[in-house]
Amino acid sequence: MLETTQEEQTLSRLQQFSKVLQSGTLQQLQLMLNGLFAAEIAHLLESLPREKREFVWELVEPELQGDVLLDVNDDIREHLIQQMETSELVAATEGLEVDDLADFIQDLPDTVMQLVLQSMDSQDRHRLERVLSYPEDTAGGLMNTDTITVRPNNTIDVVLRYLRRSRGNIPAMTDQLYVVDRENHYLGQLPLTDLLTREPSLRIGDLMNTDHQGILADMPDRDVATMFEHRELVSAPVIDENNELLGRITIDDVIDVIREDAEHSLMSMAGLSEEDDMFAPALRSTRRRSVWLGANLITALLASWVIGLFGATIEKLVALAILMPIVASMGGIAGSQTLTLVIRAMALGQIGISNAGRLIAKELTVGLLNGLVWAFVIAGVTILWFDNVQLGIIIGAAVIVNLITGALAGATIPLLLKKLGADPALGGGVVLTTITDVVGFLAFLGMAALFLV
Amino acid sequence: MLETTQEEQTLSRLQQFSKVLQSGTLQQLQLMLNGLFAAEIAHLLESLPREKREFVWELVEPELQGDVLLDVNDDIREHLIQQMETSELVAATEGLEVDDLADFIQDLPDTVMQLVLQSMDSQDRHRLERVLSYPEDTAGGLMNTDTITVRPNNTIDVVLRYLRRSRGNIPAMTDQLYVVDRENHYLGQLPLTDLLTREPSLRIGDLMNTDHQGILADMPDRDVATMFEHRELVSAPVIDENNELLGRITIDDVIDVIREDAEHSLMSMAGLSEEDDMFAPALRSTRRRSVWLGANLITALLASWVIGLFGATIEKLVALAILMPIVASMGGIAGSQTLTLVIRAMALGQIGISNAGRLIAKELTVGLLNGLVWAFVIAGVTILWFDNVQLGIIIGAAVIVNLITGALAGATIPLLLKKLGADPALGGGVVLTTITDVVGFLAFLGMAALFLV
Numbered sequence: 001m002l003e004t005t006q007e008e009q010t011l012s013r014l015q016q017f018s019k020v021l022q023s024g025t026l027q028q029l030q031l032m033l034n035g036l037f038a039a040e041i042a043h044l045l046e047s048l049p050r051e052k053r054e055f056v057w058e059l060v061e062p063e064l065q066g067d068v069l070l071d072v073n074d075d076i077r078e079h080l081i082q083q084m085e086t087s088e089l090v091a092a093t094e095g096l097e098v099d100d101l102a103d104f105i106q107d108l109p110d111t112v113m114q115l116v117l118q119s120m121d122s123q124d125r126h127r128l129e130r131v132l133s134y135p136e137d138t139a140g141g142l143m144n145t146d147t148i149t150v151r152p153n154n155t156i157d158v159v160l161r162y163l164r165r166s167r168g169n170i171p172a173m174t175d176q177l178y179v180v181d182r183e184n185h186y187l188g189q190l191p192l193t194d195l196l197t198r199e200p201s202l203r204i205g206d207l208m209n210t211d212h213q214g215i216l217a218d219m220p221d222r223d224v225a226t227m228f229e230h231r232e233l234v235s236a237p238v239i240d241e242n243n244e245l246l247g248r249i250t251i252d253d254v255i256d257v258i259r260e261d262a263e264h265s266l267m268s269m270a271g272l273s274e275e276d277d278m279f280a281p282a283l284r285s286t287r288r289r290s291v292w293l294g295a296n297l298i299t300a301l302l303a304s305w306v307i308g309l310f311g312a313t314i315e316k317l318v319a320l321a322i323l324m325p326i327v328a329s330m331g332g333i334a335g336s337q338t339l340t341l342v343i344r345a346m347a348l349g350q351i352g353i354s355n356a357g358r359l360i361a362k363e364l365t366v367g368l369l370n371g372l373v374w375a376f377v378i379a380g381v382t383i384l385w386f387d388n389v390q391l392g393i394i395i396g397a398a399v400i401v402n403l404i405t406g407a408l409a410g411a412t413i414p415l416l417l418k419k420l421g422a423d424p425a426l427g428g429g430v431v432l433t434t435i436t437d438v439v440g441f442l443a444f445l446g447m448a449a450l451f452l453v
Numbered sequence: 454m455l456e457t458t459q460e461e462q463t464l465s466r467l468q469q470f471s472k473v474l475q476s477g478t479l480q481q482l483q484l485m486l487n488g489l490f491a492a493e494i495a496h497l498l499e500s501l502p503r504e505k506r507e508f509v510w511e512l513v514e515p516e517l518q519g520d521v522l523l524d525v526n527d528d529i530r531e532h533l534i535q536q537m538e539t540s541e542l543v544a545a546t547e548g549l550e551v552d553d554l555a556d557f558i559q560d561l562p563d564t565v566m567q568l569v570l571q572s573m574d575s576q577d578r579h580r581l582e583r584v585l586s587y588p589e590d591t592a593g594g595l596m597n598t599d600t601i602t603v604r605p606n607n608t609i610d611v612v613l614r615y616l617r618r619s620r621g622n623i624p625a626m627t628d629q630l631y632v633v634d635r636e637n638h639y640l641g642q643l644p645l646t647d648l649l650t651r652e653p654s655l656r657i658g659d660l661m662n663t664d665h666q667g668i669l670a671d672m673p674d675r676d677v678a679t680m681f682e683h684r685e686l687v688s689a690p691v692i693d694e695n696n697e698l699l700g701r702i703t704i705d706d707v708i709d710v711i712r713e714d715a716e717h718s719l720m721s722m723a724g725l726s727e728e729d730d731m732f733a734p735a736l737r738s739t740r741r742r743s744v745w746l747g748a749n750l751i752t753a754l755l756a757s758w759v760i761g762l763f764g765a766t767i768e769k770l771v772a773l774a775i776l777m778p779i780v781a782s783m784g785g786i787a788g789s790q791t792l793t794l795v796i797r798a799m800a801l802g803q804i805g806i807s808n809a810g811r812l813i814a815k816e817l818t819v820g821l822l823n824g825l826v827w828a829f830v831i832a833g834v835t836i837l838w839f840d841n842v843q844l845g846i847i848i849g850a851a852v853i854v855n856l857i858t859g860a861l862a863g864a865t866i867p868l869l870l871k872k873l874g875a876d877p878a879l880g881g882g883v884v885l886t887t888i889t890d891v892v893g894f895l896a897f898l899g900m901a902a903l904f905l906v
Contacts, residue, residue, distance in 0.1 A: 018807035037684050047798075170649070173687065196645065258712060266793065270792075272790060272793060278794065286822040286826070297827065321773075321774035325760070325778060326753040350496065
């Protein structure tokens with residue numbers, strides 16, 4: 001039900017759009033586009049084939065273009081930036097928040113980057129440089145500098161008068177003011193709701209919340225996301241190692257981290273990237289995917305070589321060739337279940353030294369039990385099909401061996417890859433199927449050669 | 454880098470915990486636990502093997518247990534609830550927000566549910582029943598009823614005095630007040646920041662923001678999540694079809710939807726569920742996974758049957774048996790890349806009638822191009838290995854056929870499954886590999902039988 005409704009909604013927006021794209025006036029299209037949020041335009045651009053995308057992009061208002069460029073995936077951003085004039089690019093950076101600008105500026109051609117830096121006042125440039133000094137995937141790279149700070153000896157009344165003078169200039173997603181001393185050291189935070197509900201004569205220093213320590217600028221973005229999720233934060237202060245307040249992180253940027261992190265595992269396991277354009281030119285997609293196919297060819301050749309070792313055995317009993325894919329595929333499937341489970345648990349930070357052993361033991365038990373179950377079934381089918389009890393026993397034994405192998409490989413490969421600094425989601429699947437193919441063929445054909453032929 | 458740091462942090466928390474679990478005092482452990490947020494305790498419980506988990510659970514303070522139970526996955530929740538006394542369960546429900554209680558109460562034994570309902574006052578019971586009347590995966594099931602409402606003819610000053618009298622009782626994640634008429638019809642919203650920055654004498658009705666329409670209670674939760682993401686919301690009002698205000702949705706609940714949605718695709722593709730306990734008893738995991746293995750056995754048997762049709766051909770030329778897994782696996786890998794791409798795009802709502810045709814055409818082109826590239830390589834390897842040009846040409850042709858088949862199947866299967874109301878991520882992989890195995894073996898062995906042997 002949910003699926004259908006969602007599809008219908010998306011369809012209708014895409015369809016409305018397609019309709020207007022095909023038969024409507026430019027004015028209609030522009031009106032439609034300008035009623036959307038930047039992220040919605042980005043979502044639409046990602047759904048459009050290339051030539052339509054370029055056409056629609058021309059119609060997006062210049063003041064929205066910066067935000068839209070930030071929301072589309074890397075592939076499309078690069079493509080759109082290539083099409084834009086220098087003056088358009090400089091215009092697109094105006095009005096961006098500092099954290100967004102920091103992400104964006106690194107994708108710009110050098111000449112444009114210089115122009116953008118020149119067009120900024122020294123305070124903004126200083127802020128931008130501070131954000132740029134931290135890697136993109138840390139708290140520092142994620143932060144914005146639009147904090148509102150107050151002093152502990154101010155009263156609520158003073159703060160309220162200050163805010164009222166600012167006339168609505170409170171940045172979006174501001175749920176806390178930050179309390180700092182004269183040297184800008186972070187002391188605590190004051191929820192906006194306290195300003196609304198507490199006595200105006202109270203001192204900030206007596207009211208402020210000091211439970212939250214502030215996030216160190218070099219904390220990995222994934223840990224920041226976990227903290228926001230677990231503590232249900234809307235915003236949080238970022239500090240340096242001297243406890244100086246650098247900026248704040250807001251939940252909208254954290255959601256992007258959560259989304260990308262979760263999609264990364266899915267896409268990596270198929271050798272894809274979450275930043276690729278669905279409608280990239282066929283040649284580019286071919287090139288990108290061929291790397292993965294090449295890696296898999298090497299493992300397939302290895303498996304073929306193992307089969308080749310038993311060519312004479314197969315010639316004598318062709319049933320072996322008929323049945324051998326079953327052994328390999330059952331091991332591969334069982335192993336990939338364990339692999340997926342472990343990759344997800346690692347992404348959630350739920351596997352460490354203290355429980356890895358227990359998990360491996362459990363997965364081995366599951367492998368053994370499922371091995372026994374399916375060995376029995378497959379042996380039965382084999383005996384009925386080929387009227388050969390020995391062959392049935394051998395394939396059953398090979399299935400047990402390969403399911404245990406799959407479980408062991410699925411549980412240990414991602415842990416080892418991570419130790420080696422590789423992406424467990426990216427490499428894991430190829431290594432796993434290589435192992436289950438080779439062990440599957442070796443166990444089945446090897447036992448057949450020894451006992452049967 | 455990121456990976457290691459995150460692992461280290463998790464490790465150290467898990468390790469600290471393990472240490473204290475093994476050698477520390479109960480008091481130390483309890484102190485440690487009570488310093489954590491509910492979601493952090495849930496995360497830890499999910500990482501612990503069963504017997505340790507039960508032990509730690511006993512130490513969690515009763516007033517935290519309700520929130521922790523809501524944060525652990527379904528499997529573990531069920532397990533913990535089974536271990537609790539009725540009185541403990543009733544105590545755990547106290548202090549839960551209405552939306553959380555609605556999720557929770559459905560997992561309770563009937564007798565406990567009755568007790569909980571009896572212990573509520575009629576207003577709370579009425580609110581709970583309203584939330585329960587909507588499916589869990591809709592805006593209505595996601596909403597909480599803790600809205601603060603104001604009338605359009607009030608002035609800011611009146612609202613401020615009202616809030617000050619409430620003395621800090623503003624619910625978490627409140628960034629807006631909702632403006633309603635006497636019949637509780639939703640009129641607009643008023644940001645807290647407006648209360649802080651605008652003239653106290655201004656009327657709410659003149660200030661309120663009427664851009665946002667309110668979310669209909671039957672909107673699917675996935676669409677709610679997309680809206681929050683695209684519009685950068687912290688909270689949003691939920692209305693019924695008569696525009697009556699029912700409650701509000703907050704970003705913390707939306708993040709859960711985003712996280713679960715993204716993980717669902719990953720886990721489903723391996724036949725797993727994101728709600729399963731990593732440390733479930735081996736027998737239960739075996740049973741759950743055997744369904745998936747059984748489905749795959751049927752497809753493997755189908756592939757074996759196809760091979761069996763060509764038994765005589767293989768007997769004459771054993772190289773066919775050696776090479777045939779290559780054809781099948783290359784098609785399977787290429788197809789699974791397309792499948793993953795399409796499943797993700799569907800989850801994001803980026804595929805509809807207007808662009809599905811274009812995407813299929815693009816994937817077919819990529820399949821053809823990669824087919825040509827790898828046909829050439831595999832044919833070359835085959836000719837060198839077996840010194841048989843005809844065999845090389847035949848395997849090359851089979852690879853092209855199977856890569857195009859994989860692309861076509863990968864692009865169309867999830868769309869068809871969705872049309873049929875099935876979960877595209879769950880069924881897609883099995884159907885795909887069945888097709889690429891059968892077509893791969895059929896093309897390769899069939900052409901060999903026709904032209905070679």
